[in-house]
Amino acid sequence: MKxxxxxxxxxxxVTGVCFTLKDHEVILVDVVxxxxxxxxxxxxxxxxxxxxxxxxEALERNILRATTSYExxxxxxxxxFIAVPTPxxxxxxxxxxxxxxxxxxxxxxxxxxxxxxxxxxxKSTVLPGTTENIFKALxxxxxxxxxxxxxxxxxxxxxxxxxxxxxxxxxxDRVVIGADNDYGREVLVKIYRDFVDNEKILIVPIKVAELIxxxxxxxxxxxxxxxxxIGNLAKSLGIDVYEVMEGVxxxxxxxxxxxxxxxxxxxxxxxxxxxxxxxxxxxxxxxMKLLEATLEVNKKQPSKLVDLALKRYRSLEGKEVVVLGLAxxxxxxxxxxxxxxxxxxxxxxxxxxxVHAYDPKAIDNAKTVLDDERIIYHxxxxxxxxxADIVFIATEWQDFADxxxxxxxxxxxxxxxxxxEKAKYYEGICW
Ligand SMILES: NC(=O)c1ccc[n+]([C@@H]2O[C@H](COP(=O)([O-])OP(=O)(O)OC[C@H]3O[C@@H](n4cnc5c(N)ncnc54)[C@H](O)[C@@H]3O)[C@@H](O)[C@H]2O)c1
Numbered sequence: 001m002k003x004x005x006x007x008x009x010x011x012x013x014v015t016g017v018c019f020t021l022k023d024h025e026v027i028l029v030d031v032v033x034x035x036x037x038x039x040x041x042x043x044x045x046x047x048x049x050x051x052x053x054x055x056x057e058a059l060e061r062n063i064l065r066a067t068t069s070y071e072x073x074x075x076x077x078x079x080x081f082i083a084v085p086t087p088x089x090x091x092x093x094x095x096x097x098x099x100x101x102x103x104x105x106x107x108x109x110x111x112x113x114x115x116x117x118x119x120x121x122x123k124s125t126v127l128p129g130t131t132e133n134i135f136k137a138l139x140x141x142x143x144x145x146x147x148x149x150x151x152x153x154x155x156x157x158x159x160x161x162x163x164x165x166x167x168x169x170x171x172x173d174r175v176v177i178g179a180d181n182d183y184g185r186e187v188l189v190k191i192y193r194d195f196v197d198n199e200k201i202l203i204v205p206i207k208v209a210e211l212i213x214x215x216x217x218x219x220x221x222x223x224x225x226x227x228x229x230i231g232n233l234a235k236s237l238g239i240d241v242y243e244v245m246e247g248v249x250x251x252x253x254x255x256x257x258x259x260x261x262x263x264x265x266x267x268x269x270x271x272x273x274x275x276x277x278x279x280x281x282x283x284x285x286x287x288m289k290l291l292e293a294t295l296e297v298n299k300k301q302p303s304k305l306v307d308l309a310l311k312r313y314r315s316l317e318g319k320e321v322v323v324l325g326l327a328x329x330x331x332x333x334x335x336x337x338x339x340x341x342x343x344x345x346x347x348x349x350x351x352x353x354x355v356h357a358y359d360p361k362a363i364d365n366a367k368t369v370l371d372d373e374r375i376i377y378h379x380x381x382x383x384x385x386x387x388a389d390i391v392f393i394a395t396e397w398q399d400f401a402d403x404x405x406x407x408x409x410x411x412x413x414x415x416x417x418x419x420x421e422k423a424k425y426y427e428g429i430c431w
Contacts, residue, residue, distance in 0.1 A: 001025070001191065004077035006102050008035050008066055010046055010268070010334070011123055011158050012083035014165040017051060020058035021170070022194040028066040029073040039066040047333040047361050050166040070109040079119045079187055080106075082135070083158070085268075086124045092275035093283075094127050096134055103135050107142030110151075115144075119152040119184045125273055127214065127280050128207040131155045132180070152184025155206045157213035162267060163331030175201045178209030217273040218291055223258035224265045225297035231261030231430025232304060240431035242416060261430035263339035263394060263414035264301035266328035271295070271337045302343040305392065305414045305429045306350060312410070312427070313390075317351035320388040324381070325395025325415070326359035326366040333361040340394035341370050343414065347392070348374055358384035360399055381405070389424075393417045 001024050005016040008030040016026040030036050035045045042056040058064035067073055074080060084098040106120070120139070122131040136153045143151075155178040160168040175192045179185035185203060192201055204212070231241035241261045249256025265271065274291050281288035309316060328338035335341060344355050358378045359366065367377060378384035381399060385391065389409050393400055396415040403422045410425040411418065420426020 001078045001187075002076045003027075003191075004029065004073040004080040005083060006070075006073070006080060007083040007085070007098075007124075008032075008039060008045070009083065009085070010048070010162055010165060011160065012081070013039070013044065013046060013055075014048060014051065014160060014169055015081060015083060015123065015158070016064065017054045017058060018166060018169045019191070020061070020064050021054060022191075023063070024191070026058070026064045027073045027077065028064070029068065029070055030066060031068065033068055036066040036068050039064075047331075048165045049163070049331055054166065070105045071112065074106070074109050074118075075113065077118065079121060079191070081121045081123045081156075083123045086126055086272075086276075088272040088275050091279065093279040094130075094272075094276040096126075096130060099124065099126065099130065099135055100138060103138035104142070107139055110139070110143045110147055115146045115150045117150050117152075117183065119154060119187045121184075121188065122153075122155045122210075123158050125157060125213050125217075125269065126155075126210055127276060128210045131178070131206050131210060136180070152179065152181050152187070153206070154179040154184040154188055155209040156188060157209055159213070159216065162334050163329055170195060172196060172200065176204060176209045176212050177201060178204050178206035180206060214273055214277045217270055218277055218294070220258050221265055221270040221274050221298070222290055222294045224260070224270075225294040227259040227261040228264060228301055228430065229297050234261075235428075235430050240428075242431055260416070262301070262396075262416065263305060263343065263429065264298040266337040266339045266342075267334060268336040271298070301429070302339055302346050302414075305343060305412055306346045308427050308429065309390065309392075309412050310350065312425070315351065316347065318353045319351075319390060320354040320356065321347060321352055321390040321392060322356045322358070322384050322388045322409075323347070323392045323394055324358055324384065324400050325393060325397055326357060327362035327395050327397075330395055330397045331361075333365050335362050335365045335369060338362075338366075338395075339414070341366065343392060343394050344370060344375065348372065354388070356384045356387040359395065360397055385409070 003024050003026050005012045005028045008028040016028045019026050038045050042059050044051050087095050089095045177188045234241040245259040278288045278291040326340045355375045363377050391409045391411045393413045396417050400417050406423040409423050411423045413428045
């Protein structure tokens with residue numbers, strides 16, 4: 001099939017690149033020319049394990065390219081996936097600006113083309129009603145009459161985890177498909193049957209597909225905040241919450257995943273999706289207390305780690321510290337809503353003179369959002385660790401797990417990366 005993808009970020013690029021493994025022809029469109037040029041040269045603008053190799057192979061086979069032109073992307077496409085951002089507005093509600101802009105560009109392009117069957121797939125995370133009441137409505141209102149009846153609208157939320165995106169895309173737990181007609185639904189089922197068995201494909205109304213994504217992210221975020229709340233209590237009792245969660249997670253009804261207490265959740269999805277759902281619920285008269293508490297617990301975790309250091313040193317005024325990890329989780333360069341950055345901000349607020357920061361992949365991205373002369377970004381772990389003796393671990397990169405790195409150091413661990421066997425002093429946030 002010929003597949004167009006709108007948006008070449010984490011979701012769009014991974015989706016497009018993975019479709020080439022099943023011999024589909026993929027054209028990605030993006031508004032950022034540098035991204036398009038990089039992709040066409042075989043350089044992935046994002047870091048995801050395994051992505052570069054598949055991208056290069058697809059380019060060599062001539063079955064993938066990127067462009068800034070919607071016309072080029074749509075002129076032969078059978079299916080067009082939409083994977084543009086759906087960020088939060090300052091009040092936490094969902095910003096549909098990008099979806100509206102895409103709809104506008106699609107209308108302009110369709111009106112220059114001859115009508116034929118075309119399926120649009122909303123892959124961006126959007127609140128119930130968005131695909132039909134905004135995206136579909138805008139397109140149907142703008143296109144020539146001959147197109148009507150030829151276009152299918154579908155919704156297919158994405159559940160990949162950054163850092164594991166390729167693996168998750170190729171082996172999903174489930175594929176959720178919402179569609180407004182049989183043709184659109186069948187096209188999507190055909191595409192995904194190459195990746196999963198029938199029983200993993202869930203066919204639902206479009207609105208249900210939209211809400212499944214939010215409910216899933218809200219539940220996972222809630223599990224993390226729950227583990228943190230119990231973790232904060234455990235710490236005050238001298239109990240290691242990881243031992244507790246091992247026992248809790250052995251219950252099949254609960255499961256062990258997402259019960260790792262620590263600095264909390266970040267990234268481009270959980271914080272914004274929980275906020276958007278909370279806001280959406282309120283707008284319909286629902287209080288959504290669990291969601292409110294999930295965000296509140298999460299917000300406070302970085303200060304819990306700083307408080308442990310304050311307890312030990314009384315003041316952090318004028319001290320130099322090392323912060324290991326900037327990405328919101330390991331194996332990604334994504335720093336959006338990273339708890340590590342919140343930790344650094346908090347340390348600076350408490351008067352820390354210099355933060356020596358290191359991350360294996362995320363330094364460039366961190367620099368764009370956290371530019372402060374008191375932060376020194378180091379190119380190597382050794383150089384960062386050699387600069388100060390108080391160390392905060394903020395992201396669970398495997399590179400940080402070697403106990404011998406911390407000889408003579410005072411370590412405040414926000415992710416249970418080490419046991420602190422060789423450290424001069426060791427304190428875990430919830431253990
Ligand atoms: N990142 C994840 O792990 C993840 C997982 C599941 C779902 N999602 C959802 O998928 C959507 C995309 O997320 P992402 O992380 O891939 O975002 P991203 O910011 O990494 O990528 C979005 C891309 O869209 C491009 N873009 C913006 N406006 C455009 C337009 N009008 N036309 C063409 N391209 C345009 C941007 O330049 C960017 O390259 C969001 O709704 C997000 O919530 C993300």
